[in-house]
Amino acid sequence: MTRHRAGRRTVAGAGAALLGAVWCATALPGTGHAAETPQPYAFADDVRTVVGTPSSTGSRALTPGSTYRSSIKHPGVGGTTQLYYRLELGAKDNVYVSATALPGLGSDVGFADGIQVSVEDANGFDCDSGSARFGASRSPRPLTASALRAAGPEESRCAAAGTYYVVVERTASSRSSMSSATDKPSTPESWDLELHVTSEPGLARRSATTPPPTEDSGTPSPPAGPVRPRAGGSSFSTAKALDQGVWGDRVEPGRTRYYRVPVDWGQRLSATIEVGGGRGGGIPGGIGGSSGSSGGSDGSGRSSGAGAGGGSGGREYVTSALVVSVFNPARGPVDDMDTAYDGRQKSTALPPLPPVAYENRYAPIDRLAGVRFAGWYYLAVSLDPDVGALFGEGGVGLTLRVGVSGQRRTGPAYAGAARPADAFGVTERDEAAARGGAGGDDASDGPGARGAGRGGSAAAGANGDEAMKVLAAAGIGTGTVLVAVLGVWTLVGRRRAAGRRASV
Incomplete structure (x- = not known):
């Protein structure tokens, strides 16, 4: 991120057709072009x-x-x-x-x-x-x-x-x-x-207004050990909680997976993301499905090509195939990185971040200033859709090596409460959530509770509300058509009632 400072059936069919006319008359002017797939x-x-x-x-x-x-x-x-x-x-x-x-x-x-x-x-x-x-x-x-x-x-x-x-x-x-x-x-x-x-909230007493000295300690070694499965969420609200360790997941081309890690005052977050390899036919941990089209054949001009830098001549690849972004507890962008993909396993590491400190906000560099408070830090991992077109559809294996290092320190003395509550700190409940893997799209409670996304129940409700608003704002002409539809439905109801009385 850049910062700047027939009979009954026929009548019913007519009603449906009129209702369709109402929808077309009301939806088209206000909705413009809908997304190809939400x-x-x-x-x-x-x-x-x-x-x-x-x-x-x-x-x-x-x-x-x-x-x-x-x-x-x-x-x-x-x-x-x-x-x-x-x-x-x-x-x-x-x-x-x-x-x-x-x-x-x-x-x-x-x-x-x-x-x-x-x-x-x-x-x-x-x-x-x-x-x-x-x-x-x-x-x-x-x-x-x-x-x-x-x-x-x-x-x-x-x-x-x-x-x-x-x-x-x-x-x-x-x-x-x-x-x-x-x-x-x-x-x-x-x-x-x-x-x-x-x-x-503001501070109870004034503190230093200069950033702490930069620690030249290099990038911490990524954690090693067995990979434990933990499926990411599809949004900030459903981000899967992680603690330090090695975690495995899969991401489909064109999708983004969200994770969150509690990082306290004085601690540093590090992360290395590995994407699995595959050769069209699909291998465990890699890309499933048959081989896709050759680079650039879809005319997107986005990212596919041949002969990635350092790769073997003629090998097809997708530039910026994997994009990893880091956000602080206020969902402010901290840093991002990306890597090309040619069907072979790749790895990208988060550049070194400083320990979390209140005074980091006075640093002139965004990626340092963003690490200004303790709390949940988010990782968003996106895979370019061209990966599916070029190497075959299906999920790609991810390995996330997440580290949290450094000695905890006492945080600043705030003169009030944050909103949301506990936004800028790490509690025992947060640590338990990270150990247990709270959140995800299948969760039903807690801070990582599942929220219905586009295409889910909440979206259906919202779309229904929007449809009613559109109908209400459509004008007198459309209202006349709607009255006609209601009249048809009333006529159908009366005929059905008359039929039932005649049969008694």
Whole structure:
């Protein structure tokens, strides 16, 4: 992430046809293009639905400690779509807002397609902003960006109590003379958004405002030992809890797996991700299924090719096939890495991170400043869909070597409570959850509880709500058709009742 500062049957059939006409008349103008296949992202059970506005006027309020579901339309080639949300903040808490954008499976995205999140004051001053884009991988995966409102005596702007605005922008790549002939325009679909708001209380007493000295201790050795199975979740809310050790999972091309690790004050997180090898026919721990098409034959122009650097001549590969992203407890991006894939096992390691410390926030480098509080740190592992097209469909084996090192230290003395509660610390309950593997899409309780994702029950309910809203807003003409449908159903009911009376 980049930070910037017949008879009865015939009548019933007619009613169904009229209802279909109502749906077509109402759904088409407002829905635009739907995703080819919805992103299987599990929203939290307690997620709230909020609609962004194109202006700060009339924008809906977001409350710290809550998670929201929204959506944002495609801006058009080379354009930008902006949505506003409102925050009512005091003068003591730091507030973090993250936005996760969810393109549909199978959709096309460009290099510069992405999102930006900003927090602005009532005068339009940009307090902070962060952005994320698909980049070279051009793989439709969840994208997360974040921004904050920092409070405290050292802040000269945006520290006062009052109204602030969250601005979420979606950008689309523009075609130019530099574009590849095989580049496709991004799919003109709306993206679902997940907005998460976290507040961190101020300190009871002032602390140092300089980052601690960088420890040049290198990358810790990855844990060794037998691989224990632990299936990741499909979202932040259902991320599978891990503790230190070696864990095994599988990820399908085009999908993202989420994991979370408790990291306390003074501790360092390290992770090495290994992806299994396979040769088309499929081997245990590798790719199943038959061999797919050759590199670039689908015309995506995204990532397949021949002769990866350092590989044998003519060997096909997918660049940026595996993308691994790390997020802090406020879902703020910390770092990411990627690796190419040519059908043989590959490994990528998280660059060294400093021990968790409150003063890290004053570091000039984002990946250091992000490690500013204790709590759950998230790993998101995404596999490019071209891996399935090139090497065969089916899950790819993952091995996650997760390390947590360093001596625990006493955390800062906060002058209040975080929202959500216990967001910035590690409790005994968190450690037990990590040992037991809490969370995942099959969980039913706890902080990693399963949330129905797109295509699940929550999505069905949300889609039903949206359908009713569309019907209500469709206008007088569509309302007339709806009345006709209801009239037909009433006629059917009367005929059935008359038939039953005649038979008595």
